[in-house]
Amino acid sequence: MVIDLDKCTGCGACMVACMAENNVPFKEDESKKLDSITWLRVYRLTNGKSFPDTDICYLPRPCQHCGGKGDHGHSPCVSVCPATATDYSNDTGIVSQIYTRCFGCRYCMAACPYHARYFNWWDPVWPDGMEKYLSPNVSVRMRGIVEKCSFCFHRYQIAMEKAHYEGRGELEENEYQTACTQACPANAITFGDLSNPEHAVYELKKNKNAFRLLERLQTNPKVYYISGREWVRRAGDNYLKDEKK
Amino acid sequence: MDSALIPKGVKRCPTWQFALWIGAAGAVLLWGVVAMLLCWFKGLNQTNMNDSYGFALWIWADLAVIALGGGAFFTGFLRYIVGKDELKNIINYAVLIGFICYSSALLILAIDIGQPLRGWFIFWHANVHSMLTEVAFCLTCYFGVLTIEYVPLILENRQIDKVPFFHRLGHNLHEVMAVFAATGAFLSFFHQGSLGGVPGVLFGRPFAYREGIFIWPWTFFLYTWSAAACGPCFTILITWITEKITKKKLVKQNVIELLAKISGWMIGTYIIAKIIDTWYWAKVTAPSAGFNLMDFYSNNPFYGIWILILEIVICGVVPAVILISEKGRKNPVALMTGIVLAVLGACVNRWVMVLQVMAVPVLSFESWAMYYPSWQEVATTILPVAYGVILISFSYRYLPIFPQEQELNPEA
Numbered sequence: 001m002v003i004d005l006d007k008c009t010g011c012g013a014c015m016v017a018c019m020a021e022n023n024v025p026f027k028e029d030e031s032k033k034l035d036s037i038t039w040l041r042v043y044r045l046t047n048g049k050s051f052p053d054t055d056i057c058y059l060p061r062p063c064q065h066c067g068g069k070g071d072h073g074h075s076p077c078v079s080v081c082p083a084t085a086t087d088y089s090n091d092t093g094i095v096s097q098i099y100t101r102c103f104g105c106r107y108c109m110a111a112c113p114y115h116a117r118y119f120n121w122w123d124p125v126w127p128d129g130m131e132k133y134l135s136p137n138v139s140v141r142m143r144g145i146v147e148k149c150s151f152c153f154h155r156y157q158i159a160m161e162k163a164h165y166e167g168r169g170e171l172e173e174n175e176y177q178t179a180c181t182q183a184c185p186a187n188a189i190t191f192g193d194l195s196n197p198e199h200a201v202y203e204l205k206k207n208k209n210a211f212r213l214l215e216r217l218q219t220n221p222k223v224y225y226i227s228g229r230e231w232v233r234r235a236g237d238n239y240l241k242d243e244k245k
Numbered sequence: 246m247d248s249a250l251i252p253k254g255v256k257r258c259p260t261w262q263f264a265l266w267i268g269a270a271g272a273v274l275l276w277g278v279v280a281m282l283l284c285w286f287k288g289l290n291q292t293n294m295n296d297s298y299g300f301a302l303w304i305w306a307d308l309a310v311i312a313l314g315g316g317a318f319f320t321g322f323l324r325y326i327v328g329k330d331e332l333k334n335i336i337n338y339a340v341l342i343g344f345i346c347y348s349s350a351l352l353i354l355a356i357d358i359g360q361p362l363r364g365w366f367i368f369w370h371a372n373v374h375s376m377l378t379e380v381a382f383c384l385t386c387y388f389g390v391l392t393i394e395y396v397p398l399i400l401e402n403r404q405i406d407k408v409p410f411f412h413r414l415g416h417n418l419h420e421v422m423a424v425f426a427a428t429g430a431f432l433s434f435f436h437q438g439s440l441g442g443v444p445g446v447l448f449g450r451p452f453a454y455r456e457g458i459f460i461w462p463w464t465f466f467l468y469t470w471s472a473a474a475c476g477p478c479f480t481i482l483i484t485w486i487t488e489k490i491t492k493k494k495l496v497k498q499n500v501i502e503l504l505a506k507i508s509g510w511m512i513g514t515y516i517i518a519k520i521i522d523t524w525y526w527a528k529v530t531a532p533s534a535g536f537n538l539m540d541f542y543s544n545n546p547f548y549g550i551w552i553l554i555l556e557i558v559i560c561g562v563v564p565a566v567i568l569i570s571e572k573g574r575k576n577p578v579a580l581m582t583g584i585v586l587a588v589l590g591a592c593v594n595r596w597v598m599v600l601q602v603m604a605v606p607v608l609s610f611e612s613w614a615m616y617y618p619s620w621q622e623v624a625t626t627i628l629p630v631a632y633g634v635i636l637i638s639f640s641y642r643y644l645p646i647f648p649q650e651q652e653l654n655p656e657a
Binding site: 034035036043045059076079080081082083084085101102103104105106107109110111112113114115117118119120121122123142143144145146213214216217218219234235236237238239240241243 | 288289290294295296297299300357358359360361363364366367369370371372374375376377378381443446447448449450451532533534535536537540602603607608609610611
């Protein structure tokens with residue numbers, strides 16, 4: 001996934017689409033954000049300067065689907081889960097979460113530097129009638145387990161199933177797109193196979209203004225960000241005082 | 246009323262006084278049980294944990310009691326493997342305290358996991374790459390060893406001992422206890438180390454992450470070392486508290502001083518290793534991730550550099566100096582100061598490696614996360630203390646825990 005931060009308006013459509021697509025539960029009172037579940041969270045960054053030099057940037061943060069050093073699947077979260085409830089697929093590069101196996105120790109949450117993992121502190125309760133609008137392709141999660149962005153993996157499964165019946169082993173770029181990508185009105189999000197030269201993301205990730213979050217930690221994320229603004233790129237990682245990138 | 250159960254030649258308080266004492270501890274226990282049931286039936290929304298604080302008070306309590314319960318394995322190691330015979334006078338109590346610490350750790354873990362009924366998944370779907378898996382296996386096995394070590398003590402109760410089978414069983418268990426002590430030391434080395442590995446392997450958290458050797462971060466060795474160093478201090482501390490409450494001398498001072506001396510040297514060597522580890526981390530590991538040392542100790546309302554000084558200097562160097570010097574050990578006030586500081590040091594280290602890890606922001610645009618526990622978390626953390634008080638009270642009253650008690654208190 002590549003996200004052009006200079007295009008993102010912070011409208012939040014991606015967050016809404018993600019919640020609706022993936023049956024993400026919400027609380028009756030959502031004012032306390034610390035235990036809210038947002039698989040995709042839009043951060044608001046500022047350059048810290050006062051008017052007229054102030055500048056802001058909205059940064060959507062899904063799970064980064066880290067491959068770890070050498071892309072061997074040594075993601076921060078996968079390696080620590082004691083019950084193999086989260087796994088790294090070498091086929092897709094997607095970090096999965098097996099809800100029925102997670103027993104809620106939250107070690108993966110402690111390990112993830114992106115805060116991309118969320119615990120179900122509450123039972124999912126849907127307003128009367130709303131359960132009819134839940135997606136049948138995504139299982140709802142129960143209290144006491146961890147969940148996170150799956151890059152809409154169910155869409156991948158559906159697309160692969162269709163391709164299989166049509167006798168194909170490969171997917172076209174537009175056959176598998178995440179809900180957030182399709183919902184973004186500014187086309188800020190581009191999704192595809194990073195290693196496939198025919199996919200747009202293959203070239204986009206080579207953009208000179210492309211960067212990933214916390215690259216110094218060697219988590220090797222699959223989400224690239226693009227911004228022409230230097231302060232935004234610098235916000236993507238930590239630097240010592242007076243250290244030049 | 247219960248005099249037939251009390252060991253011969255020792256004096257115990259009247260039954261009504263004992264009942265009152267147990268009642269008070271039982272009330273605290275009940276409070277903890279209510280909180281525990283709330284967490285189990287209503288879920289972890291009863292806590293003040295959140296998505297920034299997946300690990301909080303309970304994990305700290307777990308790590309702390311396991312470190313302090315390390316007195317059992319290390320005293321057993323010294324007594325049975327190294328051959329420090331004098332320690333036979335405190336080993337029973339060390340085992341009992343270890344048993345309480347480890348059973349408490351398992352209980353807290355059972356409350357801490359979001360789906361306690363799935364707790365067995367850690368064994369069934371074990372991920373061999375996870376430090377927590379190793380912790381679970383070794384912790385459970387070692388709890389089994391501690392149970393085997395505690396059972397002969399129960400069998401020494403006057404009435405139980407009258408049954409020939411139990412008498413012989415107890416005797417035979419005593420005969421093979423060195424095997425269990427060795428097994429316990431082996432298992433403890435790994436699970437104490439794995440607990441250190443839990444934060445040490447978090448390469449996404451520069452405050453916790455440490456380099457190491459093969460698959461083991463340096464914290465693996467530091468945790469084992471600190472548990473062996475500070476665990477016996479906790480045994481001495483609880484012995485001292487028991488002596489104050491019972492108003493009796495229960496273990497000869499030479500035994501206490503021997504254990505304190507060994508602890509002192511262990512703390513001394515540990516703290517040198519810890520200082521080297523901290524220096525390397527501050528100068529090399531953290532800067533390579535873009536962090537200066539003071540980034541971890543500023544811009545927040547609680548975690549200042551004071552906590553590092555408290556852990557390493559006040560609760561590390563100071564107790565080491567006190568306990569290593571004969572003068573320090575011979576002075577009762579200095580001795581207990583050293584002991585308390587060492588215990589506090591282990592607790593502060595575990596606190597820092599759990600709660601401060603969660604507090605430090607990693608993404609440059611996030612800020613420090615602060616946390617305070619809910620009453621349910623506090624009550625469930627105090628629950629094991631009340632349980633420990635009750636188990637120690639019953640064990641002290643009905644079992645010959647202290648072999649030197651009769652000799653030290655001849656008036657009884």
